[in-house]
Amino acid sequence: MAKIKTRYVCQICGYVNPKWLGKCPECLKWNTFVEEVEEKVSSKTVSTVTGGKSSSKPVKINSIISNKEExxxxxxxxxxxxxxxxxxxxxxxxxxxxxxxxxxxxxxxxxxxxxxxxxxxxxxxxxxxxxxxxxxxxxxxxxxxxxxxxxxxxxxxxxxxxxxxxxxxxxxxxxxxxxxxxxxxxxxxxxxxxxxxxxxxxxxxxxxxxxxxxxxxxxxxxxxxxxxxxxxxxxxxxxxxxxxxxxxxxxxxxxxxxxxxxxxxxxxxxxxxxxxxNPSKVLISEKPENVSGSVIVSTVEGTRSMLLELQALVAPTNFGYPRRTTTGVDNNRVALILAVLEKVVGIQIQNQDVFINIVGGLKINEPSMDLGIALSVASSFRNIPIDSGIVVTGEVGLTGEIRTVSFIEKRITECEKLGFNKIIIPKGNYSKKFDKDYSIEIIPVTNLRQSISEALGR
CATH class of the missing domain: 3.40.50.300 (P-loop containing nucleotide triphosphate hydrolases)
Structure with missing residues (x-):
């Protein structure tokens, strides 16, 4: 009786090895190899595949008639x-x-x-x-x-x-x-x-x-x-x-x-x-009034503009190493913004626990969330509420500058439609025609210090 041959296949990347391995050399994952019976291909099948005649032939692209199915x-x-x-x-x-x-x-x-x-x-x-x-x-x-x-x-x-x-x-x-x-x-x-x-x-x-x-x-x-x-x-x-x-x-x-x-x-x-x-209306419907650490942020996913509530909590740490806990935003991006707040603005949070959360369980990676993260942290640290009628958007650079974002007109229109009074945007996105086209007050900012001053009123 012929011996059954087996092989070990990585269930992540499909790498094949004759023996079991603890770590896959292809995808570097551990304990992913599973034993499988090796498939045998008959010589008849091989000759059919390699030597048989195929019904398809190469054709010129200009001769192909495209069927535009709706x-x-x-x-x-x-x-x-x-x-x-x-x-x-x-x-x-x-x-x-x-x-x-x-x-x-x-x-x-x-x-x-x-x-x-x-x-x-x-x-x-x-x-x-x-x-x-x-x-x-x-x-x-x-x-x-x-x-x-x-x-x-x-x-x-x-x-x-x-x-x-x-x-x-x-x-x-x-x-x-x-x-x-x-x-x-x-x-x-x-x-x-x-x-x-x-x-x-x-x-x-x-x-x-x-x-x-x-x-x-x-x-x-x-x-x-x-x-x-x-x-x-x-x-x-x-x-x-x-x-x-x-x-x-x-x-x-x-x-x-x-x-x-x-x-x-x-x-x-x-x-x-x-x-x-209209997810914006639902996601910001429960925003608390006159509470520090909460801000409305304008973001764009694909062609859709959405408004989200972003919350931050800054509290003295009880441990030697302060915690940085985030939900819905990139942890590394938050660490970068906190470093900019300390170095450029002078907010000393090296001995403070910082918690960031996007309300609703959503996960957003768009750079326009940066300014919202920075302002909510500053608001919670100084215990100064941000006006509930303000929306913010902008990317924060390593030197504290506020960089431009995409689809600014869609963001402004969404804010105006939902009844907000002000929107803080990067100066690079600002145009004088906005004052005529929109009834909402548009505040252009160039750096993080100016943004904090406009949002917190000091």
Whole structure:
């Protein structure tokens, strides 16, 4: 009897080694190698691949007739915005996010909306039973004749059902549970994930079926499985948010058919995910009055201008080394701004604990948050409230200068629409025509000292 040959494959990057290793030499991760049975390729298969005749031939680009297929809507404007205007027929979309964040709920709502428009939708799940899907559908008031539920993880059986039903849209929940009978490794391994994604990609492109694939994430927040998974698909969406917070953010980190800068905002309620058409109004609705350390900041995500409440708390430390705790903003960026406050402005916070938080559980990395962080820290340290009618925006340089930001007119318009009195902006963004075009008072500033003086009134 022939001996079964095995190999060890890194579950992060797909690196293959004949022996087990504690640390992967490719991605430098620990304890990621899993034993798999080595796949044997017959000589007949090799000769067919290398020597067989192919039906495709190279063609001149000028001779290709482009079929401009129109996108179709999910009837969820927030999702359509992130996708670049809707779903492209035949596209392969990967949706990632933490467990319990709402991926399956969102895709079930998408399935319902698309099926009610007359298109066939096949919802394939390898994690839940039909009764579990029906219970969630009942809670979301989903009842459509064109929505099919198929509980199976065998790729061969799934392929037969796809050929029989011929859906327009397909949902796969999740790719880590799919199993190919041709591969002997366990579900969720690199080989199975690659084979499953490749199979769905071929089916989608050949039959012009738009496919959503759900992918689990690791504890570090990256998609589980090889990086090749993200390269194979057309669009990669990340569903973000704190599990115990009601707000959810949907971002595109890769999109072959649109921008990767757009942001969709949802709120989890009893009837499912509800989109927030005006997130600024909701996110700043509970801002406290006459309290130090709180400021409204204008930020831009993609083409959308949003106003957020940023809070800071500065208190004497009880330890030898002061703490710097941040939620929703980059910790390294906060450390840089605190250093500028000490060196340039003279605020001595080397023996103070500093806590920074964006209200609502959102995560924002845009540089325009810098000025808001600096002003909220100064406000809390000096215990002087910032007027609730003031909005700030601007990037802080290492010498304390306030640098320009993008989409300044969108920011001013949003502030004016929500009834704010003043907005502090970088002087480089200021134009004299703003005084005629807007009723809101615009205060241009050049450095951090001037900004603190304008915001705190001293």
């Amino acid at each position: 996108r179709f809507s999910t009837n969820i404007p927030e999702l359509d915005r992130v996708l670049g205007g809707g779903i492209v027929p035949g596209s392969l979309i990967l949706v990632g996010g933490d467990p319990g964040i709402g991926k399956s709920t969102l895709l079930l709502q998408v399935s319902s909306n698309i099926s009610e428009s007359g298109k066939k939708v096949l919802y394939i799940t390898g994690e839940e039973s039909e009764n579990q899907i029906k219970m969630r559908a009942s809670r979301l008031n989903i009842n459509s004749e064109n929505l099919y539920i198929y509980t199976e993880n065998n790729l061969a059986s799934i392929e037969l059902q796809i050929a029989d039903i011929k859906p327009d849209v397909m949902i796969v929940d999740s790719i880590q549970t799919m199993v190919s009978p041709e591969i002997s490794s366990a579900p969720g391994t690199v080989s199975q994930i690659k084979e499953g994604t490749s199979k769905f990609m071929k089916i989608s492109k050949k039959n012009s079926i738009s496919t959503f694939i759900v992918g689990h994430v690791t504890k570090e927040g990256s998609l589980a499985g090889p990086r090749l998974l993200e390269h194979m698909v057309d669009t990669v969406l990340y569903f973000e948010g704190e599990r115990y917070n009601s707000y959810r953010l949907l971002r595109a980190v890769k999109n072959r058919f649109g921008s990767t800068n757009e942001l969709g905002v949802f709120e989890m309620k009893n009837r499912g995910l509800v989109e927030l058409e």
